[in-house]
Amino acid sequence: MCYRILMNLPDLNLLITLDAVLSEGSVAGAARRLGLSPSAMSRALARLREVTGDPLLVRAGRGLTPTPRAVLLREQVxxxxxxxQQLLQPAAALDVAGLARTFTLRVSDGFVDNFGPTLLAHxxxxxxxxxxxxxxxxxxDSQALRSGAVDLETGVIGADSAPELRVQALFRDQFIGVARADHPLIGQxxxxxxxxxxxxVALARQGMxxxxxxVALQALGRQRRIVAQVSxxxxxxxxxxxxELIASVPARHTGQLRDGMHSFALPFAAPTFTVSLMWHPRMEGDAAHRWLRGCVRAVCAASL
Structure with a gap:
């Protein structure tokens, strides 16, 4: 089907010929303009007449005069x-200082608190x-990236992540324990x-x-006493x-949120994970989008 559609398209190179013929008002002038011989230009004019169904230029004394259709086409071509020409050339260099655009970032919990202020300033x-x-x-769910409702997303890549997404690692994070500064078990x-x-207090996400x-505690044959679950x-x-609750949270995602609290390394092999930046492939070559991705990477790298 697509092949048949392409076969039925007119030769778009004829637009260049049409522009030259109508601008010059003569076969000889159009030939000189395009570097063709008069005979080649005459054949091209014959093809134009066939395609448009109009003589375009008709004899008037010693010269040629445009038909009404030709006058109309001359204004349009x-x-x-x-x-x-603008479509089929590289995009102009991005003017970052003059860029006026709103970007939507879908981010995991704690990202805005810890990286948002620096990213906004950057x-x-x-x-x-x-x-x-x-x-x-x-x-x-990656539908928001697919639909264009979201420009960028941060998170942990899993088996259920959309395979077509572009992904770049931002940083590694690790779970730590946190309690209030005067917790009665602070020394233990x-x-x-x-x-x-x-x-x-534990995190309960996606019904898990x-x-x-x-899981890390279970591998040791132990379990913690969970009295509250949050999202x-x-x-x-x-x-x-x-x-007096104890929270186990990612260290880098919660740096600002833990101010004034007692943070400690978990007394077992703490789970680690990679936080990545994700975007849809159609935005890969967008200069402004590429600039923003660089901003996010720079801010996350600077916080190491």
């Missing part, structure tokens, strides 16, 4: 050729008219016994009953700050 210093819109990532939390003895921390790191830390 120039802009069409200019538009085609972007504003280069492109004052750019606006960033942050939306929270509550699942792994660095031991496995003390950690398991306390009461915990056990997170990576619980995000910020909520878990808010509860831990105001109670």
């Amino acid at each position: 120039g802009p069409v050729l200019l538009a085609a 972007v504003a210093a280069q492109a004052p008219a750019v606006r960033l819109s942050f939306v929270q990532k509550i699942d792994r 939390l660095h031991t496995l016994e003390g950690y398991c003895q306390g009461s915990h 009953p056990h997170g990576p921390v619980d 995000g790191f910020a909520t878990a830390l808010a509860l831990a700050r105001a109670s």
Whole structure:
């Protein structure tokens, strides 16, 4: 079907010939303009007459005069050729300082708190008219990237991630324990016994009953006593700050949120994971999008 459609398309090179013929008003002038022989230009004019169904230029004394259709086409062909030339050439260099655009970033919990202020400052210093819109990532569904509703997304790549997405690693993160500064078990939390003895707030996501921390404990034949479940790191830390609950959260994602609290290394092999930047392939060559990706990478790298 597509092959037949292409076969039925007119020779678009005739637009160049049409523009030359109508601009010059003569076969000889058009031939000189395009570097063709008069006979070759005459054949090209014959093809144009066949394609348009109009004589275009008719004899008037010693010269040629355009038909009404030719006069109309003369006004149209120039802009069409200019538009085609603009389409079929590399994009102009990006003017970052003059860029005015809104980008939507779908980010995992804690990303805005820890990287948002620096990213906003980084972007504003280069492109004052750019606006960033942050939306929270509550699942792994990539439809928003596919539809164009979201420009960039951060998160952990899993087996259920869309295979067509472009991915670039941003940083490694690791789970740590967090409790309020005057927690009654503060001196024992660095031991496995003390950690398991306390009461915990856990992350419950996508209907998963056990997170990576619980899987690591199970490998040791142990389990923690979970008394509350929440959907995000910020909520878990808010509860831990105001109670005797212990939260186990990613270190880099929660740096700002843990201010004033007691953070400690988990007393067992702490789960680690890679946070990546994701985007749809259709945005790969977009200069402004590529610039923003560089901004995100730079900000995350600077926080190491």
